Amino acid sequence: MASVTFEGVSKRYGDVTAVDGLSLDVRDGEFMVLLGPSGCGKTTALRMVAGLEEISDGTLRIGDDVVNRVEPAQRDVSMVFQSYALYPHMTVRGNIESPLIARRYPVDGTTRKLTKVERAERVAEAARALELTPYLDRKPRALSGGQRQRVALARAIVGRPKAFLMDEPLSNLDAKLRTQTRRELVELHQRVGTTVIYVTHDQTEAMTMATRIAVMSAGRLQQAGTPEEIYTAPANQFVARFLGSPPMNCLDGKVTVEGITVGEAWFPIPTGLRTRLEEGRLVTVGVRPEHLSLDAAGTVKAQVRASEWLGHDRLVFCTLDGQDLLVRATSDPPSGVVTFAVDPANVHVFDTESGQRLT
Numbered sequence: 001m002a003s004v005t006f007e008g009v010s011k012r013y014g015d016v017t018a019v020d021g022l023s024l025d026v027r028d029g030e031f032m033v034l035l036g037p038s039g040c041g042k043t044t045a046l047r048m049v050a051g052l053e054e055i056s057d058g059t060l061r062i063g064d065d066v067v068n069r070v071e072p073a074q075r076d077v078s079m080v081f082q083s084y085a086l087y088p089h090m091t092v093r094g095n096i097e098s099p100l101i102a103r104r105y106p107v108d109g110t111t112r113k114l115t116k117v118e119r120a121e122r123v124a125e126a127a128r129a130l131e132l133t134p135y136l137d138r139k140p141r142a143l144s145g146g147q148r149q150r151v152a153l154a155r156a157i158v159g160r161p162k163a164f165l166m167d168e169p170l171s172n173l174d175a176k177l178r179t180q181t182r183r184e185l186v187e188l189h190q191r192v193g194t195t196v197i198y199v200t201h202d203q204t205e206a207m208t209m210a211t212r213i214a215v216m217s218a219g220r221l222q223q224a225g226t227p228e229e230i231y232t233a234p235a236n237q238f239v240a241r242f243l244g245s246p247p248m249n250c251l252d253g254k255v256t257v258e259g260i261t262v263g264e265a266w267f268p269i270p271t272g273l274r275t276r277l278e279e280g281r282l283v284t285v286g287v288r289p290e291h292l293s294l295d296a297a298g299t300v301k302a303q304v305r306a307s308e309w310l311g312h313d314r315l316v317f318c319t320l321d322g323q324d325l326l327v328r329a330t331s332d333p334p335s336g337v338v339t340f341a342v343d344p345a346n347v348h349v350f351d352t353e354s355g356q357r358l359t
C-alpha cells in the first residue's frame with residue numbers, strides 16, 4: 001500500500017492542456033474518487049499514475065518514490081478498465097492467475113517469480129475475497145456481467161499492488177448490478193485497505209464510495225474533500241452545481257439589510273458571513289432544492305409553474321424574478337405565488353464574477 005502524490009502535475013497534448021497543475025495528495029489506504037464531466041482530465045490523471053501517459057510538468061510520487069520516469073510495470077499499481085477484457089479461452093482461475101506468471105514480486109525481502117503453489121494460494125485468496133470460488137473452473141462466457149467484473153477485480157488484487165486505479169469500472173453494468181457492485185467494491189476496499197483512485201463522472205458513485213472526492217473541471221482541480229465537505233461547503237459554483245441532484249439553485253442577488261435580495265424575495269445570510277458582506281454587493285445565492293420548505297412565514301416568494309411527482313416527493317418548478325427556482329417538496333404546493341423558508345445554515349453565497357464561495 002502507498003500514498004499517491006501529484007505535485008503541480010500537468011499533461012499537454014500540443015495545444016490542449018488535459019491536466020493543468022494538479023496538486024493532490026491521495027493518502028495511503030484512501031478511496032479517492034476523481035469526479036468531473038467528460039473531458040475534464042480525470043482519465044489522463046489516472047493514466048499518468050499508471051505510467052501510460054508521460055508527464056509534461058510536475059512531480060508524481062507513489063509512496064516516497066518519484067515515478068515520473070518509472071516504467072508502468074515497475075510502478076506496482078493495478079489498473080481496472082471500463083471494458084474488463086478477460087481472456088475468453090482461459091478459465092476464471094487462469095484469468096486471475098495470469099498477471100502473476102510473468103512478473104516478479106517482493107517476497108520475504110527479495111524479488112522473484114512466485115512458485116506454482118504460491119500462485120495458487122494467491123488466486124484462492126483473491127477468489128474468496130470476491131466470492132468467485134465456485135466459478136474458478138468456468139470460462140468467462142459462462143459468467144454474468146457482474147461475475148466477469150469481479151474476475152477483473154480479482155485479477156487486479158491478486159498481485160497485491162500498492163494502489164488500484166479504476167476508470168469507470170461500473171459503466172458497462174445495468175443499474176441494479178451497478179448498485180450491487182458499488183457496494184462490493186467498497187466492502188472489498190474495507191477488507192484489503194489498498195489505496196484506490198477511482199475515476200467517474202457519476203456523482204452518486206462518488207458520494208457513496210469515496211473517502212474523499214477530487215472534483216475536476218477543464219483540467220483543473222476545483223476542490224478535494226470528503227463527500228460531506230463537498231456537499232455542505234462547495235468551494236465554487238461549479239462544484240455546487242455538479243454535486244447534488246437536481247443541482248443547487250444559483251440566483252443572482254444583491255446584499256441588502258434584510259439579506260440577499262432577489263426581486264421581491266430575500267434569502268437569509270449565513271451567520272458567519274453577515275458582517276463581511278457590504279450592502280449593495282452583487283452576489284450569487286445558492287440553495288439546494290431540498291433545503292427550501294413551504295412556509296407562509298418564509299421570505300422566498302416564488303411563482304409555481306409546474307410540479308412533478310417522483311413517488312416519495314415532488315419537484316416543484318418555480319420562477320423568482322425571472323430566474324428558475326427548483327424545490328423538492330413533500331406535498332403538492334398550491335398554484336400561484338407560494339412562500340418558502342430556508343435555514344441560513346443552508347444558504348451558500350458565491351462571488352458572482354469568480355464563482356468562488358464567500359466564507
Ligand code: ATP
Nearest residue numbers: 013016017018037038039040041042043044045201
Ligand atoms: P471522459 O470522462 O470523457 O473519459 P476525461 O475527464 O477522462 O473524460 P480525458 O480523457 O482525461 O478526460 O481528456 C482530457 C482532455 O484531453 C480532453 O479534452 C481530451 O480531448 C484531451 N485528450 C486526451 N487524450 C488525448 C490525446 N491522446 N491527444 C490529444 N488530446 C487528448
